Amino acid sequence: MKKYLSVLLVLVLMTAALAGCSNAPSQPAASGDDAEEIKIGINYELSGGVATYGQANLEGIELAVEQINAAGGINGKKITLVTYDNKSDHAEATTLANRMMTQDGVLAAIGPATSGAFKATIPVAEKNQIPVVSGSATADDVTVDAQGLKEYAFRICFSDSYQGTAMADFALNTLNAKKAVIIMDSSSDYGKGLAKNFKEQFEKNGGTVVAEEAYVAKDTEFNAILTKVKGAEFDVIFIPGYYEEAGLIIKQARAQGIDAPVLGADGFDSPVLLELAGAEALNDVYFSNHYSSLDQDPLVLKFIEDFKAKYDKEPDAFNALGYDAMNFVADAVARAEKLDGTSIKDALASTENFAGVTGSFSIDENHNPVKSIVVIGLKNGVQDTISRTGE
Amino acid sequence: MMNRLFEKGRMKYIFALLVFAIGQLLVVTGYLNDYLFSTLTTLCINIILAVSLNLITGFTGQFSLGHAGFMSIGGYVCALISMRIPTVPGFLLGVLTGALAAAFVGFIVGLPTLRLKGDYLAIATLGMAEIIRIIFLNLKITNGAAGLNGIPQFVDWMWLSLFTFSSIILISNFIRSAHGRACVSIREDEIAAESIGIHATKYKVTAFVIGAFFAGIAGGLYASYFYFLRPTLFGFSRSIDILVIVVLGGIGSLSGSVIAAILLALISTYLQAFPELRMVFYAVALVVIMIVRPQGLMGSKELSLDLLKGFGRKRQRGGS
Numbered sequence: 064m065k066k067y068l069s070v071l072l073v074l075v076l077m078t079a080a081l082a083g084c085s086n087a088p089s090q091p092a093a094s095g096d097d098a099e100e101i102k103i104g105i106n107y108e109l110s111g112g113v114a115t116y117g118q119a120n121l122e123g124i125e126l127a128v129e130q131i132n133a134a135g136g137i138n139g140k141k142i143t144l145v146t147y148d149n150k151s152d153h154a155e156a157t158t159l160a161n162r163m164m165t166q167d168g169v170l171a172a173i174g175p176a177t178s179g180a181f182k183a184t185i186p187v188a189e190k191n192q193i194p195v196v197s198g199s200a201t202a203d204d205v206t207v208d209a210q211g212l213k214e215y216a217f218r219i220c221f222s223d224s225y226q227g228t229a230m231a232d233f234a235l236n237t238l239n240a241k242k243a244v245i246i247m248d249s250s251s252d253y254g255k256g257l258a259k260n261f262k263e264q265f266e267k268n269g270g271t272v273v274a275e276e277a278y279v280a281k282d283t284e285f286n287a288i289l290t291k292v293k294g295a296e297f298d299v300i301f302i303p304g305y306y307e308e309a310g311l312i313i314k315q316a317r318a319q320g321i322d323a324p325v326l327g328a329d330g331f332d333s334p335v336l337l338e339l340a341g342a343e344a345l346n347d348v349y350f351s352n353h354y355s356s357l358d359q360d361p362l363v364l365k366f367i368e369d370f371k372a373k374y375d376k377e378p379d380a381f382n383a384l385g386y387d388a389m390n391f392v393a394d395a396v397a398r399a400e401k402l403d404g405t406s407i408k409d410a411l412a413s414t415e416n417f418a419g420v421t422g423s424f425s426i427d428e429n430h431n432p433v434k435s436i437v438v439i440g441l442k443n444g445v446q447d448t449i450s451r452t453g454e
Numbered sequence: 455m456m457n458r459l460f461e462k463g464r465m466k467y468i469f470a471l472l473v474f475a476i477g478q479l480l481v482v483t484g485y486l487n488d489y490l491f492s493t494l495t496t497l498c499i500n501i502i503l504a505v506s507l508n509l510i511t512g513f514t515g516q517f518s519l520g521h522a523g524f525m526s527i528g529g530y531v532c533a534l535i536s537m538r539i540p541t542v543p544g545f546l547l548g549v550l551t552g553a554l555a556a557a558f559v560g561f562i563v564g565l566p567t568l569r570l571k572g573d574y575l576a577i578a579t580l581g582m583a584e585i586i587r588i589i590f591l592n593l594k595i596t597n598g599a600a601g602l603n604g605i606p607q608f609v610d611w612m613w614l615s616l617f618t619f620s621s622i623i624l625i626s627n628f629i630r631s632a633h634g635r636a637c638v639s640i641r642e643d644e645i646a647a648e649s650i651g652i653h654a655t656k657y658k659v660t661a662f663v664i665g666a667f668f669a670g671i672a673g674g675l676y677a678s679y680f681y682f683l684r685p686t687l688f689g690f691s692r693s694i695d696i697l698v699i700v701v702l703g704g705i706g707s708l709s710g711s712v713i714a715a716i717l718l719a720l721i722s723t724y725l726q727a728f729p730e731l732r733m734v735f736y737a738v739a740l741v742v743i744m745i746v747r748p749q750g751l752m753g754s755k756e757l758s759l760d761l762l763k764g765f766g767r768k769r770q771r772g773g774s
Contacts, residue, residue: 153684154680159726204603208603
């Protein structure tokens with residue numbers, strides 16, 4: 064009897080599911096000028112490996128939407144978010160992009176946070192002619208690759224190569240360094256790209272890279288590398304990688320008595336860096352970032368205040384990038400001639416002097432922002448100095 | 455005439471044709487939009503993976519955790535070939551070469567490791583999948599950690615259904631052949647099987663190679679549909695995902711694997727609307743199914759088209 068019952072249950076489940084499937088596409092999604100609301104798709108990593116990035120972006124986005132809607136929406140129309148979790152999985156990101164564009168009728172989509180997953184959604188965007196915007200996809204070939212410009216893809220953060228170049232300039236000009244050591248994460252294109260650009264810029268302007276060492280993500284023991292490096296003479300260490308390993312490298316380096324300044328990029332931006340390295344090791348550590356809460360710009364101060372009021376914590380760079388991405392899209396929707404993907408794409412591409420909390424920027428012909436970079440200096444584990452470079 | 459048409463064993467071809475025709479109709483009428491089609495593609499790829507792993511784990515009894523490795527070989531080979539020859543023949547050449555490459559690696563790896571049993575084999579195959587992943591991570595031609603982008607997309611319903619149904623039918627025919635029965639006998643008792651003259655290693659390697667071949671096909675379809683490949687896609691968790699489908703459907707039941715793949719795809723699709731609770735519900739569903747049906751949805755039984763006849767007979771005899 065039990066057996067028949069379970070067969071029956073499976074059948075019921077399947078019919079229910081099939082019935083559900085048949086309902087969904089029969090309601091054509093309302094979009095265009097006559098729609099009462101503006102639907103924006105949110106395709107972020109809310110669970111899985113890089114869930115912290117996705118969740119942080121979403122917090123920023125939700126704050127921005129709340130403010131826009133409280134101020135009366137865009138030309139009288141409210142924004143509604145269609146939020147999906149891509150589980151930090153590329154295939155899922157593609158599927159969800161398809162879902163929001165063909166079934167939910169979004170006018171634009173924001174996310175995913177990481178470059179790979181974002182790239183996976185671009186062909187879907189091109190096919191459906193719906194623009195996609197990422198707040199934090201920093202890989203070099205996101206919006207332009209060997210096949211040319213991705214017409215419907217935009218981002219509002221600078222690229223990895225730009226960070227590598229900026230940190231090389233910072234080492235040469237601000238720290239007066241002549242000799243550098245690179246300890247890179249060879250298992251990510253992020254680490255490799257940063258290392259390459261840092262080295263090119265550093266050597267072009269009179270510096271020398273005296274040693275290059277590599278590790279892979281999830282390593283925890285770096286004493287062998289550091290002992291080897293210690294023998295060389297150098298002024299700075301550049302660590303292109305993420306906070307999990309960088310925190311441990313800094314801790315072990317300081318314990319070995321290496322007190323040269325340590326440089327990094329936005330991969331350092333996490334409270335975990337402090338947990339792993341400890342406050343006393345985090346002196347003379349500098350990293351490039353999109354945003355700093357030390358910024359005295361009135362726009363930033365207001366953002367920090369609003370964010371604290373809503374979430375009761377300090378916003379980080381991903382919160383700020385999510386906030387800017389949403390406002391960037393809203394700004395373009397307001398300027399678009401018509402409410403369709405192509406018009407919004409044209410409006411996004413012609414954005415000039417957009418004032419965001421991660422700096423004001425214009426969109427260049429490659430759909431990248433032209434914006435400044437923040438270099439944050441740490442003292443006893445807390446942000447102590449900031450300098451803005453480049454424009 | 456009718457009788458001959460519906461002869462036993464021919465039903466599955468008719469059924470496959472029917473499903474293809476319905477699918478084609480939905481595609482042509484535009485009812486199956488891009489989103490539903492991409493869900494369907496994931497489903498078909500999962501079915502091929504689960505059915506081929508079931509041959510190794512369910513029917514031959516060799517616990518393998520390396521299926522993602524074979525899938526990645528098929529995917530990368532297919533991607534590299536179809537990026538250089540971006541035509542339909544190039545895509546087919548890519549899928550088949552990828553599958554053959556996966557089968558070849560399965561052969562090389564299978565010979566030494568299939569001497570191991572149970573947990574030891576699982577660990578060895580897990581290690582193999584990791585090695586394959588690390589190789590792809592460091593090769594120049596596969597573009598390292600950044601992976602391959604812009605793989606031309608050729609997968610449509612025709613190729614998808616063709617590959618899916620031929621995988622299911624070929625594997626089910628293999629299982630019903632003398633070779634397949636030899637594989638099942640090894641699962642039941644390896645020593646007893648050897649005592650009646652079955653060359654255990656030979657059949658284990660055969661099953662392993664065939665399983666790897668079809669995993670390679672799934673990888674090729676994946677590469678061609680989702681435009682991109684990265685080594686991180688083929689980690690340990692993907693092998694586990696495939697194993698979950700096999701165990702859920704019933705170890706040693708091909709139809710069980712197909713049903714479980716469909717069921718999981720439905721659950722996962724439904725829960726997309728609840729991003730925060732999605733993984734919780736998904737996990738709860740798995741736990742509930744495993745408690746209610748510890749042997750899997752189908753156990754080791756097959757759902758065949760003459761099931762109804764079987765039902766009637768059983769009822770008369772036992773009354774349950």
